[in-house]
Amino acid sequence: MRIAEPPRSLRLTIDREALAENWRTLDTLSGDAATGAAVKADAYGIGVDIAVPTLRDAGCRQFFLAHWSEVPAVLAHVEADAVSILHGVRNAEEAAFAKGTGAVPVINSPRQAAIWRDAGGGTCHVMVDSGMNRLGMSLADLGDPVVQSLQVDALMSHLASADEDTAQNADQLAVFRKAVPLLAAKRLSLSNSAGIALGADFNIDLTRPGLALYGGIPHPALRGKIRQVAFPQAAIIQTRDLSPGDKVGYNAKWIAERPTRAGTVSLGYADGFMRLMGQGSALHFGEHELPILGRVSMDMVVVDLGESGAGEGDFLDVPFDLPDLAARSGLSQYEILTGLGRRFERF
Missing domain, CATH: 3.20.20.10 (Alanine racemase)
Incomplete structure (x- = not known):
């Protein structure tokens, strides 16, 4: 069976x-x-x-x-x-x-x-x-x-x-x-x-x-003529309440300065979301911007859920405007696009 x-x-x-x-x-x-x-x-x-x-x-x-x-x-x-x-x-x-x-x-x-x-x-x-x-x-x-x-x-x-x-x-x-x-x-x-x-x-x-x-x-002359094709989303798999002083992720690169509602998201560099893409970036839940806290790991990132109301099981939008993402991360558009992993269910 x-x-x-x-x-x-x-x-x-x-x-x-x-x-x-x-x-x-x-x-x-x-x-x-x-x-x-x-x-x-x-x-x-x-x-x-x-x-x-x-x-x-x-x-x-x-x-x-x-x-x-x-x-x-x-x-x-x-x-x-x-x-x-x-x-x-x-x-x-x-x-x-x-x-x-x-x-x-x-x-x-x-x-x-x-x-x-x-x-x-x-x-x-x-x-x-x-x-x-x-x-x-x-x-x-x-x-x-x-x-x-x-x-x-x-x-x-x-x-x-x-x-x-x-x-x-x-x-x-x-x-x-x-x-x-x-x-x-x-x-x-x-x-x-x-x-x-x-x-x-x-x-x-x-x-x-x-x-x-x-x-x-790939060329400025194409700007405004080419549409975004791929729209990735990742689910929240756990939420937690952080207190001031709590550390997040590998090497404790982010430390809470205030009470923070955080969400662990099923997304990492094994899925093509590289560490360079996470620096200063955010995922989105509707109109809410959810900043990434700490380093991107292989299978997970942590975000500040703020007042979004997002909880376990909710899907977050992953930014995927290729020129913008490339400019912010220093990666090429080709690297970002071809890095999409096999774990995404494609619709």
Whole structure:
């Protein structure tokens, strides 16, 4: 007999319409280019089973992952030829998996090109390193006979500093333009979320937004155009009355100066709520702001319940405006978003 799982003390509400609208906004900003979606890392923590169908129904036809282990979950919602794996094929086993599933590898080196050829080849993408020195081929690599033999759908590169007003953007575009005549490809792809905001020269045939789909603002030009998608909540699991002098949490970083009604909340850095996010922060109960007392621990934080009336079992809203949270904590929006843990029940 299967025992039903009890309700969780962490929940994450996903605004599907905001997610779809963000994709439509980025699609419009992409101009004549088609707009894909990066759904790696469980759709940046939002959840593939929620994000992929929502994006598919909004009109997205190209989905990008990093690992082959991420493929099966996405194939439950879209056809295999719509799925691309950015890390390419590292060995014969990955190439065989690609052939077996029909997902499309992004070839990053002549060695990967040879692995793909030896597995029987077929449609692939090719990544060019235009100055990030992470993954991708050099311009010289593109002349390799094995690379030249590939059946290339998209010739791609990745912008390193599209969120900044820097000469690196133009430099990378120039390198990418030099790559275009060196390898036959059906289409070109350069821009991520921030790159879309750089305009038509960067958007070309296919854009690959990620962070902005899920509520992040990687470029000032996107502010006011992107909606928050994820809304975390955490339950109070115990309340207590503190007296002056009582200490809270690890290393006693907070000491009560007055009688305080405190609540222990089921939320910690194992759930992506890092210690840096807790400093000077607060959770919310309706219109009430509940300051965090002391350090964030792995599974719990303590808050000042004040006059809110919140008690055991009540859910508190966790602030999740990504640009604001990043500015206050010093963490990147990517770190905050992808840090959402598996213990959240997603709605």
